[in-house]
Amino acid sequence: MVSESVNGKVVCVVGLGYVGLPLAEAFAEHIHTIGFDIDQRKIENLKNSGSKITATSDPQQIKNADVVLICVPTPVTKAKDPDLKPVVSAATVIGQNLKPGAIVVLESTVYPGVTEEIMVPVLEQESGMQCGKEFFVGYSPERINPNDDEHTIDKITKIVSGMDTRTTDTLCELYSLVTTVYRAPNIKTAEAAKVIENIQRDLNIALMNELSIIFSRLGINTKDVLDAAGTKWNFHHYRPGLVGGHCIPVDPYYLVYKAEEIGYHPQVILAGRAINDSMPKHVAELAIKGLNEAGKVIKGSKVLIMGVTYKENVPDTRESPVEEMVKELNEFHIDVYGYDPLLNHEAINRFGAKAIERLDGTDFKMDAIVVNAPHNVFKKLAIKDILSLCNGKPVLVDVAGMFRDCGDVREGCYYRTL
Ligand SMILES: NC(=O)c1ccc[n+]([C@@H]2O[C@H](COP(=O)([O-])OP(=O)(O)OC[C@H]3O[C@@H](n4cnc5c(N)ncnc54)[C@H](O)[C@@H]3O)[C@@H](O)[C@H]2O)c1
Numbered sequence: 046m047v048s049e050s051v052n053g054k055v056v057c058v059v060g061l062g063y064v065g066l067p068l069a070e071a072f073a074e075h076i077h078t079i080g081f082d083i084d085q086r087k088i089e090n091l092k093n094s095g096s097k098i099t100a101t102s103d104p105q106q107i108k109n110a111d112v113v114l115i116c117v118p119t120p121v122t123k124a125k126d127p128d129l130k131p132v133v134s135a136a137t138v139i140g141q142n143l144k145p146g147a148i149v150v151l152e153s154t155v156y157p158g159v160t161e162e163i164m165v166p167v168l169e170q171e172s173g174m175q176c177g178k179e180f181f182v183g184y185s186p187e188r189i190n191p192n193d194d195e196h197t198i199d200k201i202t203k204i205v206s207g208m209d210t211r212t213t214d215t216l217c218e219l220y221s222l223v224t225t226v227y228r229a230p231n232i233k234t235a236e237a238a239k240v241i242e243n244i245q246r247d248l249n250i251a252l253m254n255e256l257s258i259i260f261s262r263l264g265i266n267t268k269d270v271l272d273a274a275g276t277k278w279n280f281h282h283y284r285p286g287l288v289g290g291h292c293i294p295v296d297p298y299y300l301v302y303k304a305e306e307i308g309y310h311p312q313v314i315l316a317g318r319a320i321n322d323s324m325p326k327h328v329a330e331l332a333i334k335g336l337n338e339a340g341k342v343i344k345g346s347k348v349l350i351m352g353v354t355y356k357e358n359v360p361d362t363r364e365s366p367v368e369e370m371v372k373e374l375n376e377f378h379i380d381v382y383g384y385d386p387l388l389n390h391e392a393i394n395r396f397g398a399k400a401i402e403r404l405d406g407t408d409f410k411m412d413a414i415v416v417n418a419p420h421n422v423f424k425k426l427a428i429k430d431i432l433s434l435c436n437g438k439p440v441l442v443d444v445a446g447m448f449r450d451c452g453d454v455r456e457g458c459y460y461r462t463l
């Protein structure tokens with residue numbers, strides 16, 4: 046049932062990616078939804094898909110929208126500073142095509158203050174209108190998790206905040222069409238809540254990674270320790286791993302930037318990032334030590350990385366730890382190969398790894414194998430088939446420990462996990 050305050054309204058989602066497209070699809074089931082993106086291919090595909098979304102790359106269409114939701118990327122630069130260019134560029138185009146009385150909602154993950162201190166001045170300058178009088182703003186972050194069918198938009202609470210009570214009321218009504226709403230007291234609180242969700246996750250994984258380094262030196266199996274500790278009712282369940290993706294390894298740097306700007310040096314957040322950033326090198330070193338222990342000449346040896354994506358079962362390579370791993374292996378003049386049934390060859394080659402079509406697709410044996418992203422499809426593989434890909438003494442670095450319970454692994458194989 047569409048309530049009075051949103052009945053007849055038009056929503057425009059700007060940025061139809063992992064976040065924007067499902068959001069636009071959800072709204073299109075209830076009200077007229079325009080989907081705007083600068084990627085013409087996406088618009089063409091959407092137009093030909095029979096979707097209810099009015100897909101367009103014509104910014105003039107934004108003029109028809111009563112509520113504009115911005116879902117553009119918020120990456121970091123090579124210097125790990127926030128890159129707000131997509132947000133500013135989207136706000137510029139929206140400002141130039143802003144309907145009087147419209148509400149503009151930023152959904153992208155940012156640091157507290159971006160909506161009101163960066164986005165609003167751009168909207169005012171480009172529209173010639175005054176925020177709070179002739180248009181309004183809000184912030185509502187996204188929590189969707191790629192490839193997670195359990196936590197879909199309709200099943201995850203969405204934080205919503207407007208610049209004033211009336212705007213917040215309208216936004217809560219709107220988002221209630223598609224999901225459960227949590228009303229935040231103000232925009233900065235909502236911006237902060239989102240970014241710390243991912244910081245907390247990053248830090249917890251960093252602790253697991255530090256523990257795995259300590260326990261491997263003590264000859265203790267980290268997973269066994271976590272299984273035992275996990276029997277405590279309030280033990281938080283994380284696993285050691287290579288933290289990739291365009292969220293968890295990126296978002297902490299947004300709050301770090303804002304903290305530094307106000308003169309505070311966030312030691313804990315950066316300590317976690319330093320540990321997680323060092324893990325791809327650590328895994329590469331495990332492979333190199335394995336080659337050495339197996340009596341293999343490191344220079345010119347062949348190492349296969351299985352699972353090149355940033356996490357299991359998601360065909361997404363953004364901020365994949367494989368990039369850093371390949372660089373480290375190449376430092377030792379190792380030939381790196383990549384196998385990932387979820388990716389095409391170009392996506393694998395882009396990391397500097399030679400893509401192979403099939404595991405048995407080469408007329409030569411590998412010297413070591415690193416299982417990075419533990420795709421479900423790998424679970425069908427018999428460990429002996431994987432080990433048979435190696436010449437001499439097999440070397441297997443199993444990042445997520447998906448083969449740790451295979452007895453054969455221990456026989457005559459140099460096996461390491463985190
Ligand atoms: N992917 C996730 O799991 C996820 C979850 C929660 C939050 N987020 C956050 O949501 C935001 C978007 O992430 P994403 O994963 O959807 O990104 P994405 O790269 O998948 O999609 C972004 C889309 O925006 C378009 N775009 C870029 N600049 C534009 C502009 N100026 N005008 C119009 N369209 C433009 C791109 O063409 C692309 O289609 C980021 O801030 C991210 O941190 C992502």
Ligand SMILES: CC(=O)N[C@@H]1[C@@H](OP(=O)(O)OP(=O)(O)OC[C@H]2O[C@@H](n3ccc(=O)[nH]c3=O)[C@H](O)[C@@H]2O)O[C@H](CO)[C@@H](O)[C@@H]1O
Pocket residue numbers: 187188189190191242243246250282283284285286287288289290291292293355356357
């Ligand atoms: C961006 C957004 O708002 N949504 C995010 C999205 O995050 P994501 O897609 O980036 O996925 P994650 O699962 O966080 O993984 C990130 C990396 O960390 C590795 N990892 C993970 C857990 C662990 O114990 N040990 C690890 O090593 C994993 O391999 C991967 O490389 O979904 C999360 C879950 O709902 C949300 O919390 C999170 O906000």
